[in-house]
Amino acid sequence: MVSPAFSSPPLIFAKAFPFHLAFRRWETEIVHLGDVLARICPELSLGSSLKEHFRIERPNVPLEFDAIREQSRSIFLLESLHSKMLLKGQMVVAENQEVIFFLGSPWIADLADLAPLGLTINDFALHDRVVDLLFLLQAQKTALADAKKLTDKLTKQRAQLRSALKEAEQAANAMAQTQQLKKTLQELQQTQAQLIQSAKMSSLGELVAGVAHEINNPVNFILGNLDCARDNIQQLLKLIELYQKYNPDPESEILAYRDEIEFEFLDQDLPKLCSSMRVGADRIRNIVVSLRNFSRLDEAEMKFVNIHEGLDSTLLILQNRLTENKGRPEIEVIKEYGELPLIECYPGQLNQVFLNLLGNAVDALESQKQEGSQIRIRTELLPAGDRARVLISDNGPGFSKEVGDRMFDPFFTTKPVGQGTGLGLSISYQIVVLKHQGLIRAIGVPGSGAEFCVEIPLRQKN
Template identity: 60%
Template sequence: MAEASLHRLTQELEQRVAERTADLSKALHELQQTQIQLVQSEKLSSLGQLVAGIAHEINNPVNFIAGNLIHIDEYTQNLLEFIRRFEENYPDPSPPLKHYLEEIDLEFLKQDLEKIVSSMKLGADRIRQIVLSLRNFSRLDEAEFKAVDIHEGIDSTLLILHNRLKSKPDHPEIQVVKEYGNLPAIECYAGQLNQVFMNLLSNAIDALEESATFKELNAESSQNAACPPAHPTITIRTEVAEPDFITITIADNGPGIPEEVRKRLFDPFFTTKPIGKGTGLGLSISHQVVTEKHRGSLWCVSEPGRGAEFWIKLPIHQVPVQATAA
């Protein structure tokens, strides 16, 4: 009788322990998710406000310069026309004037002045394009689902990352190959998806920069010009995969990802980067944005030595769900 009671008591204790463990595991998971959402919200809000603020501050002086360049171009043409007519009416200037014209090289000035004004107009237009890209990336005014051009978001992100793609003294330029399909406008939280693109592209750049092949590319190319190693490349593909879905693939030809690491890529706070360089939240937040906020899918295909491919699958049309992050 005592043995039966002890057995029953043991079972009850084991059940309580199991239930308590399950409750604690659930509470821990919810705490992690809440922490991720808070970090995500803070990161998106801070980055969006920073980018939007920079775009606003740049936009005002650029508009001032671009507006005045219209008048400068007109005045330049008028002055050049005046010089042309002056030369027609006074083909034989006085010796002092002739000496001065030779000294300033009038013919060169006439040609170069037009080139300078044209270059200034191109520069102003380029800055305005950058400002537009920064605004497209931040998307602070779009807190609800909106149909957008996904390619604009990707291009805006690439523009922001342009400095990391350029060649440096210790490594060559990272080439970006864009294989864009004919996509319809996608209903999404544009600012959050742009952050996903930023995370995936930044990770691809990190992988290429840290690979031995990348670092030794220049040395190997000079020693084996007949058969140079593959150039560091990021390839971005988009297509309509099914009638109601699109896919976005961001692939690199870096060192690849071991299976044991690939399985944990989207775990909160998991990172293989050195302390201070990675938080372990970028891919976790990206996975949450794609799967929970957009009801899509995000996965990785990779093998050591064969690079890595991150796949995003998104529905073209969405039923809005309440967003917990800005």
């Protein structure tokens, strides 16, 4: 096995390029394979010739070592001789000029292309642009399909509304027709709300994919070099220690400069500095993963998921609003998670419900600006064992019975103009009740806070 001629450790190199391969000058012999590439192409073996397994689709060069080395700056497209798989990437010549590394990944244009190759999104490296492309394609496909369905439904309901208005003017029984008109109008408002929310979630998906890609690249670079930097610093400090041991009486100029830079402090602080940078980089990476987990636009079908992960991701999205700012004290979040099995649901839509409920709780607490503000999240399995319950409560100002009766109506809001659309709770009701056959209710007393209860079946009926 030939070690890669790169500064990154082998484990980091393998994770960063799971589809790589390396071949040497003699007979283009394969000397190294990425784990994922070896798994999906079992015909590949160390010691065999690259010519036995691939041909170069582009650029137009023969599969010869020197010809490939001359075109190493080009983007290569390799076609498997055993399957229809195409690999796209770049050739990198090792320092010894005797080995060439191919760094790339399968050329994928749609999520449906993964399964025939035996692949999942998790097989790709986080920084791979293919992952972001697949997220964007699926988000666009889902948003367009939803928009078409909702537009057709909106057109049909508008026609029904016009017909109902005409019948109301001509019919003798005005009361019955007025009730029908109100019902049709309410359905029209709900469809309009869904259409608006679909566009918002599509934009969110594109934003998440773009942010994740832009952040992942520099973070992976930092993480890939932190360990090397830490080792180099330790080696330099060890070298200085040896100098001090075998040269205990250095020149006065060295002693003066040592005191000037406070060497004893540097000796202790540099390792801590590396550790703190590592913690910060891991924190950024966790935020990016939580963003993707929150949007879940790649999961348009029912999935079995851990809803605690969705709650935690939503809290991370709202973290900036929970901390102390603008004269408002910090909002304490108390989590009382029970033992829950995986729940069959639409993960992205359920996360949207949690965001709406938690966001409303933060809005209520911000309006009173008092010490001791709390949000409590409790989850439990109902005694019958077929439903999960999520309780989200706050110690804010609460709400009246009149507000509670209209809380889930489309476009109803108690917030000032420009701060609320009246869509959040209406959309949440449709997601929980209509799409998950669940239950959502609100309990509030003026001056005593509010509590929202969401119940979701563990398994959805066909």
